Amino acid sequence: MQRVASVLLLLSLFTAGNLKFCAPVAAEVSIIINNTDAAKVGFNDPTAVTPVGGNPGKTLGAQRLNILRFAADLWGSVLDSAVSIVVQSTFAALPCDATSAVLGAAGPIRAFANFPATSGPVHSQIWYPSVLANKFAGVDLTPGPPDPGLLQPPYADDMVAFFNGALDGNPNCLPGNWYYGYDNNPPSGDIALLNVVMHEFAHGLGLSAFINPTTGEAPLGLPDIYSTYTLDTTTGKHWHEMSSGERRASAGNSGHVVWSGPAVIKAAPTVLAQQPEVAIVTPKALAATVNATPTAFGPGLTAKGITAPLIVADDRSGTRSDACTPLKNRVEGRIVLITRGTCPVTWKVAHAEAAGASAILLVNATSDLPTRQDDSDPPVTIPTLTISDTVGVTLSIALKHPPVVVTLRANPRRLLGADTQGRVYLYTPRTAEPGSAISHWDPRVTPNLLMEPVLNADLDAGSDTDLTYFQLQDIGWKAPESSDSSSQKEPPTVEK
Ligand SMILES: [Zn+2]
Known part of the structure; x- marks a missing residue:
């Protein structure tokens, strides 16, 4: 018998970033958007607009929601789970000024460890975001209707995603506006929302370190699945094998912290x-x-x-x-x-x-x-x-x-952006950046990738998810094809 542990994360990450997709096919997992905005604002903004770039929405709110649904279908088409994913979202204002802005923030709402899995491998004493825990459990571990509001109990939703509602028509919040087309063809200076949503959803799907890189501390002392592939090449230890102090030191060990997952290592030569x-x-x-x-x-x-x-x-x-x-x-x-x-x-x-x-x-x-x-x-x-x-x-x-x-x-x-063994560098800024450090690629990667800490204008997440999908494979979304798991250091123990 294993006791099921669960922890509320209530938001981990910030910022924006980039992806590769063919046309959406039949979804393998259903991703549902829970719009938590109040009437007439954000996703419910009634301002009339003209359809743009394939987005048929006729109000600002409708176009915003359409982009989230479009991104949900893109990710849903390549992920495998019998359990629907619920993303609660808001388009409320986030910090910004004339030259910089938090474009979005997202993360899992709840994580599980030692849950009863019907597929795997699932490691004991390791946190999984609820989306992955549900997949391996084969049932919804947080059942129920969508939560009644933003980060409100009973926390039945899986992910929370924020997008900066202050951008549009506000010169004091970046000079440009959001672009709501599906075609990644924004006017100069505007920001394609689709790229940002694809990035943020990937965080919610598990590409986020639950361990605070500033303190090195893990929620309730347990490391997470992401940390089992976070490798410090100086010490040769993964983050789940370290003490909090070791992780604190590792978080700033720039150029020596890499992603050790086999799917990303295999794909990197085709991307970088x-x-x-x-x-x-x-x-x-x-x-x-x-x-x-x-x-x-x-x-x-x-x-x-x-x-x-x-x-x-x-x-x-x-x-x-x-x-x-x-x-x-x-x-x-x-x-x-x-x-x-x-x-x-x-x-x-x-x-x-x-x-x-x-x-x-x-x-x-x-x-x-x-x-x-x-x-x-x-x-x-x-x-x-x-x-x-x-x-x-x-x-x-x-x-x-x-x-x-x-x-x-x-x-x-x-x-470019990988060590001599082809392992891609993770983001290890010298000064603490909770929410950004470790959970992104090092900006030295070339070409630019979706999961960098800062959004690059040359991304096209609707058609290219670069290494993101392979990183999702590493944490458990679909098995990487013919990967040699024997060459990988395994997390502590594997449940039957
Ligand atoms: Zn991010």
Whole structure:
């Protein structure tokens, strides 16, 4: 006999983030929205609007609810459970100002441990969000009609989701408005609600650490299913194997906390970009390989890459190597080194491309790892990498004795945002961010992913759920295909 333990979580997480889906198919689990807003506000706002982007709603409230139902159907179509999921939701105001906002917040309402499971594997002494506990129990552990209001007893609903109702028509709450289309085609500055809802629902479906990363403490001393895949590579311990103090330290161990689930590890090479590298081929005395950062534009590189002589851009104007005006030196078939300057990156790239360069190395102004550049307007047809100032100086010194030949290539054994074993980094901010830390991917992942702590504008959750679905598989939503569970460290004990 196992005593069933349950705990009320009453909200865990904040913020927004990104997903991959085909057209919704017959739902495998029914996800029901419990609208808790009062009359005439939020989901019940009667303001007349025009249908947009496939959303047929004719009032603001209807369009908002439609997006939640659309997201519910998308997730429902790929999850397996005999028990319906009830999401209680509100569109009330959340914190925001002119430049930043909490877009949404969501999490499981209640968690269960040691419940009677009819399928599994289910680990004892481990919390499961009620949605997963219900799935494994085969019955609704919190039966009853939808709860009468927001976070009100008897807490029969499974998830709670908040979306920021202050955004629309309010310039003091971000300059843009919500976009209610299904097609991820918001006007510039607006935010597609669908991406945010897909992100928040994923938290509610179990992608949330119940352990407080600031204190390291677990509810009633029991760790949760998410923690069994939260691995600190410095100590080699998962979070469910740690003391509160160890977890507190691990929460800030940036670059050393990864997700160890086999489904995500298997999928990561198909989702994350490979680490670009610059190898100095000639002169041999300077032979070295350094990491570069990809740009968000231009074609990617192969493992073989591009090998060509390196040359510094020269536009014979101002800072001659900044390529802010058309190039005057011959760069055809060469890899062009361009320094940072006062003009947009788009111009530099266009000038090098027009002059026939085969690839571009952009030097970043600081010695930090360069960040990705902005998207450029016309499509870029040659690979462009950014390199640190330190690497730029090394190459400039080498170029005093030409020829210098370099290879730009991608390293298939290193993924951007994963460790050397292909395990994706979790978000471990230096300063405490309860609700965000651990429950998201490290923002260094490339390309941007749905479950990052901050929403990125290039997401398309209606058609691409990137690693999110695989992470849901790891915690128990559908078994990952042919995963080798023997290579995984198992949580403490497994119930019969
Ligand atoms: Zn989040």
